[in-house]
Amino acid sequence: MSDLHYRFPPASAYRLNRCLFALKSDDDFRARFQKDAPAAIAAMGLDGEDAAALLGGDRDTLLARGAHPYLVFMADLRLKMEREPVSFEFF
Amino acid sequence: MLVGAFACAHTPQLLARPGTEDRDLVLRVHAAFARVKRRLAALRVDAIAIVAGDHVEAFFLDGVPALAVYVGTECAGAFGRYRYRFPIHEPLARAIVEQGVERGFDLFYTQAAPLDYAFYVPLHFTMPEAAVPIVPLHVNVYLPPQPTPRRCYDWGRALGEIIRAWPERVVLMASGGMSHFPGTDRYASPEFDYDRRLLDALKAGRGHELAAVTGEELDKMGNIELRTWATLLGAVGNARADVYCYEPSWHHGNAVVEWVP
Numbered sequence: 001m002s003d004l005h006y007r008f009p010p011a012s013a014y015r016l017n018r019c020l021f022a023l024k025s026d027d028d029f030r031a032r033f034q035k036d037a038p039a040a041i042a043a044m045g046l047d048g049e050d051a052a053a054l055l056g057g058d059r060d061t062l063l064a065r066g067a068h069p070y071l072v073f074m075a076d077l078r079l080k081m082e083r084e085p086v087s088f089e090f091f
Numbered sequence: 092m093l094v095g096a097f098a099c100a101h102t103p104q105l106l107a108r109p110g111t112e113d114r115d116l117v118l119r120v121h122a123a124f125a126r127v128k129r130r131l132a133a134l135r136v137d138a139i140a141i142v143a144g145d146h147v148e149a150f151f152l153d154g155v156p157a158l159a160v161y162v163g164t165e166c167a168g169a170f171g172r173y174r175y176r177f178p179i180h181e182p183l184a185r186a187i188v189e190q191g192v193e194r195g196f197d198l199f200y201t202q203a204a205p206l207d208y209a210f211y212v213p214l215h216f217t218m219p220e221a222a223v224p225i226v227p228l229h230v231n232v233y234l235p236p237q238p239t240p241r242r243c244y245d246w247g248r249a250l251g252e253i254i255r256a257w258p259e260r261v262v263l264m265a266s267g268g269m270s271h272f273p274g275t276d277r278y279a280s281p282e283f284d285y286d287r288r289l290l291d292a293l294k295a296g297r298g299h300e301l302a303a304v305t306g307e308e309l310d311k312m313g314n315i316e317l318r319t320w321a322t323l324l325g326a327v328g329n330a331r332a333d334v335y336c337y338e339p340s341w342h343h344g345n346a347v348v349e350w351v352p
Contacts (some may be wrong), residue, residue, distance in 0.1 A: 004310045005275045008235045014152060021151050069274030070233050071147060081107065081171050089108040090172065
């Protein structure tokens with residue numbers, strides 16, 4: 001089962017996943033993150049290596065810490081959509 | 092009455108297309124969605140019961156339902172500049188959750204949860220001009236352990252019976268698939284051959300085969316979302332699939348399919 005693409009999210013990664021979830025789905029949090037990322041994630045209770053992993057943005061590091069792959073993917077896409085909105089064609 | 096059944100891709104790149112996506116391919120999928128929209132109008136649909144896999148939007152790790160029914164008065168969701176609000180067919184939603192529980196499915200229900208794009212991307216393109224209320228039906232696909240394909244199929248069979256006994260004209264829609272691996276090393280190499288073999292089986296009226304697939308196989312093939320199709324197939328049985336399109340992009344097998352139940 002350990003070679004599954006989508007694995008059981010370990011409880012140790014709850015706060016990390018909660019931050020990724022907020023980046024994906026909470027417009028207000030994403031705005032705070034864009035303005036001051038360290039302060040935004042500190043306010044969510046994320047610290048230490050989890051905070052460093054999220055600020056670093058390296059996918060493999062995040063996954064190794066138990067981040068859910070889909071949350072990493074979509075948090076990144078949502079940030080890109082706001083940073084580079086002109087590169088999208090909207091239907 | 093169950094008057095129609097459709098499966099639709101929902102990848103958000105169909106809604107907001109970045110430069111990485113082939114525009115012609117996206118437009119071909121839109122054309123297939125337009126066919127669904129015309130069919131829904133022709134079928135004089137009273138409600139759309141839409142089965143989708145939540146992308147950790149309505150439900151985070153605070154509570155992970157395997158199978159859930161949205162029984163509010165309306166539901167809303169947002170993605171970038173898009174804002175959606177749909178009325179819920181509350182009597183039908185309530186009948187589904189009550190009769191589902193009666194039939195032995197321990198369903199979760201909610202009266203207020205954000206709507207995931209898995210629901211509104213297909214509805215964005217297929218909702219008839221005279222909009223109809225919906226019933227969002229959640230299947231957990233992204234947070235293991237997910238319900239088995241067999242369980243989804245059995246739930247779909249019960250769902251089909253409930254809808255068939257309903258006096259109004261209802262369409263069942265499954266949102267999701269086909270092969271894709273978001274957030275993993277496999278993102279750029281989906282299992283298109285698996286998709287094509289499965290579509291061949293569905294065209295031949297062998298929908299029951301999806302019920303026998305394991306969760307591990309779905310994960311391996313980038314098809315965890317096909318639990319929504321398994322649910323639909325439980326309702327339509329071995330009706331033959333009419334594949335409107337199968338468009339493999341560099342990361343996603345986009346399919347639009349109809350079954351006449």
